[in-house]
Amino acid sequence: xxxxxxxxxxxxxxxxxxxxxxxxxxxxxxxxxxxxxxxxxxxxxxxxxxxxxxxxxxxxxxxxxxxxxxxxxxxxxxxxxxxxxxxxxxxxxxxxxxxxxxxxxxxxxxxxxxxxxxxxxxxxxxxxxxxxxxxxxxxxxxxxxxxxxxxxxxxxxxxxxxxxxxxxxxxxxxxxxxxxxxxxxxxxxxxxxxxxxxxxxxxxxxxxxxxxxxxxxxxxxxxxxxxxxxxxxxxxxxxxxxxxxxxxxxxxxxx
Numbered sequence: 001x002x003x004x005x006x007x008x009x010x011x012x013x014x015x016x017x018x019x020x021x022x023x024x025x026x027x028x029x030x031x032x033x034x035x036x037x038x039x040x041x042x043x044x045x046x047x048x049x050x051x052x053x054x055x056x057x058x059x060x061x062x063x064x065x066x067x068x069x070x071x072x073x074x075x076x077x078x079x080x081x082x083x084x085x086x087x088x089x090x091x092x093x094x095x096x097x098x099x100x101x102x103x104x105x106x107x108x109x110x111x112x113x114x115x116x117x118x119x120x121x122x123x124x125x126x127x128x129x130x131x132x133x134x135x136x137x138x139x140x141x142x143x144x145x146x147x148x149x150x151x152x153x154x155x156x157x158x159x160x161x162x163x164x165x166x167x168x169x170x171x172x173x174x175x176x177x178x179x180x181x182x183x184x185x186x187x188x189x190x191x192x193x194x195x196x197x198x199x200x201x202x203x204x205x206x207x208x209x210x211x212x213x214x215x216x217x218x219x220x221x222x223x224x225x226x227x228x229x230x231x232x233x234x235x236x237x238x239x240x241x242x243x244x245x246x247x248x249x250x251x252x253x254x255x
Contacts, residue, residue, distance in 0.1 A: 025063050052220075089129075094152050098120055102118050133218045167206050177198070
């Protein structure tokens with residue numbers, strides 16, 4: 001038996017697919033009448049689509065199709081750092097840039113002494129003018145003496161290659177779900193405890209030396225990842241990490 005909420009959800013997804021971002025969808029009263037469901041049932045389905053970033057509810061105005069999510073493709077480990085590019089026009093704003101001591105934890109990640117100096121940068125990333133990600137970068141200070149905010153806003157990997165003679169070669173990155181704190185949510189212009197994707201990445205140069213440790217928070221309502229898998233012998237109907245032809249896939253941010 002088809003659940004009413006699932007039927008409502010599928011109908012709403014069809015409505016969304018037929019409209020453009022920013023378009024209004026029918027009112028709750030109209031949808032309830034056409035689907036033959038109660039308002040609580042409808043609102044439960046709408047709440048789910050609002051939480052996943054497909055709909056936007058504006059008090060006193062109604063419901064609207066949300067802006068399209070920025071999509072990033074996850075690819076196998078033989079691609080270069082920073083590729084493939086995700087859609088949208090990306091810009092960066094540096095919120096802070098200062099020198100700090102590495103400390104034990106980050107020192108281990110960057111393979112430097114806890115007392116080593118790091119350039120610590122916090123920057124806000126925008127896609128098509130909307131805030132998408134909050135990034136915290138740690139770079140050994142000896143690699144980037146005189147680093148400025150403009151260097152970070154114009155593209156850090158490009159700066160490393162062209163100005164420092166450092167070629168980022170590979171990265172190891174983990175991805176996990178999280179929620180945003182009050183401060184993080186304010187910067188990204190979303191409600192407190194909104195869902196987000198947490199990226200934790202160590203990037204190394206051609207000599208194997210770590211050149212960057214980054215912790216990034218991407219808005220869950222505006223960002224998604226698409227994975228392309230090359231299956232093995234095809235014996236499994238539900239491939240897991242061990243069934244893909246290459247392991248250790250990673251994702252690189254757009255610089």
